[in-house]
Amino acid sequence: VTDPHPPDALLALRDALREFVAERDWKQFHTPRNLAIAISVEAGELLEPFQWLETGRSPELSEAARARVADELADVLSCVVRLADELDIDLPAAARAKLEQNRAKYPPDQVRGSARKYSEYG
Amino acid sequence: VTDPHPPDALLALRDALREFVAERDWKQFHTPRNLAIAISVEAGELLEPFQWLETGRSPELSEAARARVADELADVLSCVVRLADELDIDLPAAARAKLEQNRAKYPPDQVRGSARKYSEYG
Amino acid sequence: VTDPHPPDALLALRDALREFVAERDWKQFHTPRNLAIAISVEAGELLEPFQWLETGRSPELSEAARARVADELADVLSCVVRLADELDIDLPAAARAKLEQNRAKYPPDQVRGSARKYSEYG
Amino acid sequence: VTDPHPPDALLALRDALREFVAERDWKQFHTPRNLAIAISVEAGELLEPFQWLETGRSPELSEAARARVADELADVLSCVVRLADELDIDLPAAARAKLEQNRAKYPPDQVRGSARKYSEYG
Numbered sequence: 368v369t370d371p372h373p374p375d376a377l378l379a380l381r382d383a384l385r386e387f388v389a390e391r392d393w394k395q396f397h398t399p400r401n402l403a404i405a406i407s408v409e410a411g412e413l414l415e416p417f418q419w420l421e422t423g424r425s426p427e428l429s430e431a432a433r434a435r436v437a438d439e440l441a442d443v444l445s446c447v448v449r450l451a452d453e454l455d456i457d458l459p460a461a462a463r464a465k466l467e468q469n470r471a472k473y474p475p476d477q478v479r480g481s482a483r484k485y486s487e488y489g
Numbered sequence: 490v491t492d493p494h495p496p497d498a499l500l501a502l503r504d505a506l507r508e509f510v511a512e513r514d515w516k517q518f519h520t521p522r523n524l525a526i527a528i529s530v531e532a533g534e535l536l537e538p539f540q541w542l543e544t545g546r547s548p549e550l551s552e553a554a555r556a557r558v559a560d561e562l563a564d565v566l567s568c569v570v571r572l573a574d575e576l577d578i579d580l581p582a583a584a585r586a587k588l589e590q591n592r593a594k595y596p597p598d599q600v601r602g603s604a605r606k607y608s609e610y611g
Numbered sequence: 612v613t614d615p616h617p618p619d620a621l622l623a624l625r626d627a628l629r630e631f632v633a634e635r636d637w638k639q640f641h642t643p644r645n646l647a648i649a650i651s652v653e654a655g656e657l658l659e660p661f662q663w664l665e666t667g668r669s670p671e672l673s674e675a676a677r678a679r680v681a682d683e684l685a686d687v688l689s690c691v692v693r694l695a696d697e698l699d700i701d702l703p704a705a706a707r708a709k710l711e712q713n714r715a716k717y718p719p720d721q722v723r724g725s726a727r728k729y730s731e732y733g
Numbered sequence: 734v735t736d737p738h739p740p741d742a743l744l745a746l747r748d749a750l751r752e753f754v755a756e757r758d759w760k761q762f763h764t765p766r767n768l769a770i771a772i773s774v775e776a777g778e779l780l781e782p783f784q785w786l787e788t789g790r791s792p793e794l795s796e797a798a799r800a801r802v803a804d805e806l807a808d809v810l811s812c813v814v815r816l817a818d819e820l821d822i823d824l825p826a827a828a829r830a831k832l833e834q835n836r837a838k839y840p841p842d843q844v845r846g847s848a849r850k851y852s853e854y855g
Contacts, residue, residue, distance in 0.1 A: 376581035377498045383588055391595060392602040396785045399558070400545025403536050404784050406565065407651045410532035411777020414525050418770050419726040419762045423522025425576060433576060436521070440573055441583035443528065447566050454547060456559045458566055459498035465563035466505055473513060480514040482663040518663045526662050529773045533655020540648050541640045541848040604785040620825035621742045627832055635839060636846040643802070644789025647780050650809065654776035658769050667766025669820060677820060680765070685827035687772065688813050695806055698791060698799060703742035705807035710749055717757060724758040 377458060381448050388449070402450040409446055413439035499580060503570050510571070524572040531568055535561035621702060625692050632693070646694040653690055657683035743824060747814050754815070768816040775812055779805035 388394050416432040417423055428436065451458045510516050538554040539545055550558065573580045632638050660676040661667055672680070695702045754760050782798040783789055794802070817824045 373497070375495070375497050376500075380581065380584050380588075383585070387588060387592065390597045391600055393600075395602070396604050398545045399547055399550065400539040400542060401785060403539045403558075404648065404651075404780055407529075407532045407536050407648075407655075408777050408781050408784055410529045410565075411651075411774050411780075414529050414770055414777075415774050417522040417525045418774060419767060420522060421726075423520045425521055428521065428576075433578075436525075436572075436576060437578045437583045438587060440569055440578060440580065441587040443532075443565065444569050444580055444584055445587065447562055447569070450558075451562055454550075454555060454558060456555075456562060458562065459502065461559045461563035462502050462566055463505070465560060465567065466509060470509065475512045478513055478515075480517070482518050482665075523663060526658055526770065529770075529777075530655050530659050530662055533652050533658075533773075536648055536655075537652050540652055541645060543848075604787075617741070619739070619741050620744075624825065624828050627829070631832060631836065634841045635844050637844075639846070640848050642789045643791055643794065644783040644786060647783045647802075651773075651776045651780050654773045654809075658773050661766040661769045664766060667764045669765055672765065672820075677822075680769075680816075680820060681822045681827045682831060684813055684817055684822060684824065685831035687776075687809065688824055688828055689831065691806055691810050691813070694802075698794075698802060700799075700803045700806060702806065702810055703746065705803045706746050706810055707749070709804060709807035709811065710753060714753065719756045722757055722759075724761070726762050 377448060380445065381452050384445060384449050385452065397449060397453060399450060399453055402446055402453060406443060406446045406450065409439055409442040413443060499570060502567065503574050506567060506571055507574065519571060519575060521572060521575055524568055524575060528565060528568045528572065531561055531564040535565060621692060624689065625696050628689060628693050629696065641693060641697060643694060643697055646690055646697060650687060650690045650694065653683055653686040657687060743814060746811065747818050750811060750815055751818065763815060763819060765816060765819055768812055768819060772809060772812045772816065775805055775808040779809060 388397060413436060416428065416435050420427050448458070450456075451461075510519060535558065538550070538557050542549050570580070572578075573583075632641060657680060660672065660679050664671050692702070694700075695705075754763060779802060782794070782801050786793050814824070816822075817827075
């Protein structure tokens, strides 16, 4: 009987990246600092298509820009997964912990609909 | 009978973030550009603990630095998930497509163990 | 007779930073990579006050945000001057050369008033 | 009689950039936020040649990488000068003020030769 449940996407990506890196003997270059650098480089590339927009909203993005964004998001995500793997960080647990902190830090009835509150609390 | 399979971590995070944003009426601030900016801001914060290290390797990170890195990785991941959600981008599919491209771009027997190749091909 | 001409600001900053670094014996940490990392970290901090704005225009910045921007611009500039100094790069000459390239790349009569052209050429 | 003193490099760059922007009618795109985004994008490009280095020191950079760094430093500097100009920020004064703060924050006899102190104070 095949398991009808798809594998967890983050774990599947982690494993595929491990294999990709092992096949190329690139683990030696994947120091935590180098991966953190790679995340900043990719985040900059992700930001590039937004650089001179007017509104920065979805309809303003051309199809090419949207495809570029998907591509760069994939790069950022892959580097995030690789760095977490190198440092044995449980990404979903870290994200849940952070969300819990943010729930306490930004009580809905105090910050609702306010960017000013958002910035000042941030 | 409870389902023994945990939910997919990325989907669970996407849903938790949707709820967090809706409760605060913050969707209005989550334009694609603003989220792309947030990813760069968080990537910079992630890079900060690596700024003045010698080797940039794992043992050089203090416990406090490692916890900071986990925290900032969670922030980057959350913003990546939010931006993908706003633009209807399937993150795992985008990551698989990018990995496929990179497999073709960096053939193992041509780039194995070489950072120079890595950079030039990159 | 005192020289009525103020010293060149970039050279004065370079010299003041050299002295600051020497007094603390920090030159050992100022590898080109570490300084490039510092520039990205500071650029992220500079971006932070703009993160959730509506228009991103000048009147939307509070006095506190404007002071923060001045502070972070000073940090970015100082790291740029330090990295150029470590690599013996003549910053004004590099900036003039780049401007010359951009003049050729973006002919006024073809790109005037167009962000689309701007992005595509970029 | 010609003035033997060269013009201040930052002021000369500011003026050349003003002219470049005016000739293309691009001032409309140079909102403070867009320029802050551009600085992060360029800082990411500057970081790219350092991404997979071993030591991150000067001798490890190829001639091509060093030229790329000079080019990207010029881009970062130009965007810094443009943003300061749009917000009427006196860059040399801001840099001097920041250096004064850092002199007080990092007393030489307490931080000399220590990266740990550097990071913790930072």
